[in-house]
Amino acid sequence: MSNSNxxxxxxxxxILNGVPGLEASHIWISLPFCSMYLTAVxxxxxxxxxxxxxxxxxxxxxxxxxxxxxxxxxxxxxTVPNMLCIFWFNLKEITFNACLVQMFFVHMLTGMESGVxxxxxxxxxxxxxxxxxxxxxxxxxxxxxxxxxTFLRGVMLIIPFTFLSKRLPxxxxxxxxxxxxxxxxxxxxxxxNVKVNAxxxxxxxxxxxxxxxxxxxxxxxxxxxxxxxxxSADARHKAFSTCTSHICAIVITYVPAFFxxxxxxxxxxxxxxxxxxxxxxxxxLLPPTMNPIVYGVKTKQIREGVIKLLFGEKGFLA
Numbered sequence: 306m307s308n309s310n311x312x313x314x315x316x317x318x319x320i321l322n323g324v325p326g327l328e329a330s331h332i333w334i335s336l337p338f339c340s341m342y343l344t345a346v347x348x349x350x351x352x353x354x355x356x357x358x359x360x361x362x363x364x365x366x367x368x369x370x371x372x373x374x375x376x377x378x379x380x381x382x383x384t385v386p387n388m389l390c391i392f393w394f395n396l397k398e399i400t401f402n403a404c405l406v407q408m409f410f411v412h413m414l415t416g417m418e419s420g421v422x423x424x425x426x427x428x429x430x431x432x433x434x435x436x437x438x439x440x441x442x443x444x445x446x447x448x449x450x451x452x453x454x455t456f457l458r459g460v461m462l463i464i465p466f467t468f469l470s471k472r473l474p475x476x477x478x479x480x481x482x483x484x485x486x487x488x489x490x491x492x493x494x495x496x497x498n499v500k501v502n503a504x505x506x507x508x509x510x511x512x513x514x515x516x517x518x519x520x521x522x523x524x525x526x527x528x529x530x531x532x533x534x535x536x537s538a539d540a541r542h543k544a545f546s547t548c549t550s551h552i553c554a555i556v557i558t559y560v561p562a563f564f565x566x567x568x569x570x571x572x573x574x575x576x577x578x579x580x581x582x583x584x585x586x587x588x589x590l591l592p593p594t595m596n597p598i599v600y601g602v603k604t605k606q607i608r609e610g611v612i613k614l615l616f617g618e619k620g621f622l623a
Contacts, residue, residue, distance in 0.1 A: 314474035335392035348597030365443035377593030420455035
């Protein structure tokens with residue numbers, strides 16, 4: 306009997322309601338999101354092709370950038386096609402298990418993105434503080450192991466989200482006021498005690514986000530010390546310029562991430578819900594959209610690689 310009662314409290318599907326309060330504007334809201342998604346996919350796939358094709362980009366920094374681009378494409382593809390189906394075709398139903406799968410990939414890939422940004426900060430630290438040993442320290446084997454450990458960290462820490470959500474009873478309905486299945490959005494639909502979910506979610510945020518930010522901060526503190534000690538102003542400028550793209554990527558990623566995290570837990574009654582939902586979507590879409598643009602504009606080697614790829618050697622030399 307208990308098994309029957311337990312299964313009756315698990316819905317066969319959820320209804321993703323899109324952006325609550327702005328249902329009439331769903332078509333208009335979808336246009337910038339669709340444009341950003343296409344830009345993100347084309348930009349990151351183009352960047353991956355360029356790094357693979359151009360031998361001058363076969364360096365540790367660009368391998369980490371390729372890993373970031375792959376993560377970005379996977380991240381926005383996990384949510385945006387489903388979101389556009391909600392906006393364009395009113396296809397709001399998602400099965401319970403599919404919702405848990407989407408939840409896992411959303412959180413695992415955001416954790417992966419944070420981890421890759423941390424690895425890129427360590428890459429900049431080694432490049433600036435140990436330039437003569439850069440390629441011997443960051444070998445292909447080390448890069449592959451670092452990427453795998455970052456992936457494994459995300460998988461191991463995020464898997465419990467699915468089990469914690471699956472154990473909850475859902476007797477208050479099956480409507481999720483969101484465009485995708487987020488851990489706390491799903492938990493809030495439950496009529497059970499979600500304290501364990503909230504505590505574990507906070508712990509994961511500390512183990513991934515805070516840890517990565519601390520590593521990034523320490524790396525840039527040591528980079529700053531090393532750059533300031535350089536005697537030549539030109540050398541200082543050159544060293545700083547290699548970090549600007551990465552600093553932009555950090556800001557683009559972490560600002561909406563912090564906004565989403567804190568409003569979910571502390572600002573639920575003060576910030577309109579539709580603002581929270583829109584920023585939560587920007588949190589997943591803005592970094593994948595902007596990262597190829599930022600690195601394309603700020604990185605000389607990528608600019609030269611694009612020109613060489615589009616116009617050949619003659620266009621490059623011109």
